[in-house]
Amino acid sequence: MTASTLITHIGSLVTNDPSLPGADPASGPLGLLRDAAVVVEGDRVAWAGPAAGAPATDNAVDVGGRALLPGFVDSHSHLVFAGDRTAEFAARMSGRPYSAGGIRTTVAATRAASDDELSATVGRFVAEALRQGTTTVETKSGYGLTTRDEARALRIAREHTQETTYLGAHIVAPEFADDPAGYVALVTGEMLDACAPHARWVDVFCEQGAFDGDQARAVLQAGQARGLTPRVHANQLTHGPGVQLAVELGAASADHCTHLTDADVDALAGSGGATVATLLPGAEFSTRAVYPDARRLLDAGVTVALSTDCNPGSSFTSSMPFCVAVAVRDMGMTPDEAVHAATYGGARALRRDDVGTITAGARADLQLLDAPSHVHLAYRPGVPLTSAVWRGGKLAYRR
Ligand code: NIG
Ligand code: FE
Numbered sequence: 109m110t111a112s113t114l115i116t117h118i119g120s121l122v123t124n125d126p127s128l129p130g131a132d133p134a135s136g137p138l139g140l141l142r143d144a145a146v147v148v149e150g151d152r153v154a155w156a157g158p159a160a161g162a163p164a165t166d167n168a169v170d171v172g173g174r175a176l177l178p179g180f181v182d183s184h185s186h187l188v189f190a191g192d193r194t195a196e197f198a199a200r201m202s203g204r205p206y207s208a209g210g211i212r213t214t215v216a217a218t219r220a221a222s223d224d225e226l227s228a229t230v231g232r233f234v235a236e237a238l239r240q241g242t243t244t245v246e247t248k249s250g251y252g253l254t255t256r257d258e259a260r261a262l263r264i265a266r267e268h269t270q271e272t273t274y275l276g277a278h279i280v281a282p283e284f285a286d287d288p289a290g291y292v293a294l295v296t297g298e299m300l301d302a303c304a305p306h307a308r309w310v311d312v313f314c315e316q317g318a319f320d321g322d323q324a325r326a327v328l329q330a331g332q333a334r335g336l337t338p339r340v341h342a343n344q345l346t347h348g349p350g351v352q353l354a355v356e357l358g359a360a361s362a363d364h365c366t367h368l369t370d371a372d373v374d375a376l377a378g379s380g381g382a383t384v385a386t387l388l389p390g391a392e393f394s395t396r397a398v399y400p401d402a403r404r405l406l407d408a409g410v411t412v413a414l415s416t417d418c419n420p421g422s423s424f425t426s427s428m429p430f431c432v433a434v435a436v437r438d439m440g441m442t443p444d445e446a447v448h449a450a451t452y453g454g455a456r457a458l459r460r461d462d463v464g465t466i467t468a469g470a471r472a473d474l475q476l477l478d479a480p481s482h483v484h485l486a487y488r489p490g491v492p493l494t495s496a497v498w499r500g501g502k503l504a505y506r507r
Contacts, residue, residue: 179243181454191217250275403440413453
């Protein structure tokens with residue numbers, strides 16, 4: 109029989125399961141318990157509830173009144189890359205605007221890198237994220253833009269996560285600068301054939317300077333025909349058709365959602381949670397842009413996720429705690445809402461019900477904070493609070 113472990117003396121436990129006995133109704137969807145305990149058996153949570161009611165187990169860990177949360181679910185990153193864009197960042201911070209064109213710099217460096225280098229980079233950032241509480245990471249291709257380079261990016265990404273996204277339509281490849289239609293034909297044809305076996309999702313950067321609504325639709329529908337589910341880089345830099353297209357095609361997520369009309373907000377709300385609005389505050393932070401209005405989305409009843417968008421151009425952070433802090437400070441979210449969006453919201457954006465919650469049957473992906481409550485993630489910005497992380501029931505990091 110699998111050994112069971114009791115994690116007890118949890119000062120405050122975020123479960124994201126408000127139906128759990130003992131959950132504070134005032135905490136709403138966060139399903140907060142105080143003086144709580146969790147039982148882990150194998151890779152799963154076997155029980156969660158008030159410490160006083162915990163069942164007998166083989167082992168016990170006393171966490172001394174600290175906060176336990178589901179591991180963060182980072183549902184949007186671009187980790188298969190090489191090279192460096194420090195100079196571009198520095199130029200931006202002295203006034204130059206961000207544009208999609210910077211992606212070309214990373215494409216050139218990524219094509220020149222070896223498989224081993226790329227794999228080491230993905231591994232390094234997945235590990236960096238783990239040390240900050242992240243237990244599930246989605247990551248994308250998009251810096252190869254040839255059939256060979258996109259397929260290899262996804263093959264390498266799959267060594268590190270099952271949540272892989274085909275983003276051949278990140279920008280038009282430099283070789284097709286004069287023939288965007290030819291590039292869309294490649295992305296929806298031969299390149300898709302090579303990439304689909306290594307991907308779960310299909311994505312497109314629907315934006316001025318990248319792909320317009322018709323091109324984005326063609327890319328997403330071709331992906332759907334190959335069994336991939338859409339997610340969309342939508343309305344990041346300008347108003348555009350991305351969000352509406354995402355909802356119309358049943359995308360799991362519309363990502364960025366920075367420039368929204370009322371009709372965009374209505375469309376997301378009308379999806380009934382099927383299309384999550386994934387907000388990426390690292391991108392606005394690092395491009396010195398206006399933040400998305402999370403309050404407006406939440407008040408309209410939209411399901412919101414927070415993610416890092418970790419990439420070398422627009423958002424070079426792997427830190428979900430940083431995103432939580434910014435979302436609370438500058439995007440109108442309460443600490444409860446931001447933590448919920450960074451855990452449960454991310455799981456919804458990946459259509460996963462085994463992660464993002466701490467309840468019987470969930471994967472035992474847990475993070476312990478060196479703090480008495482999850483609110484400290486926003487209250488103590490920039491402070492490394494991650495004290496221990498369990499992934500699939502195994503202690504994966506301890507400070
Ligand atoms: O999500 N928006 C498109 N892609 C990335 C940026 C990639 C880059 O600048 O290298 C993003 O922000
Ligand atoms: Fe992105």
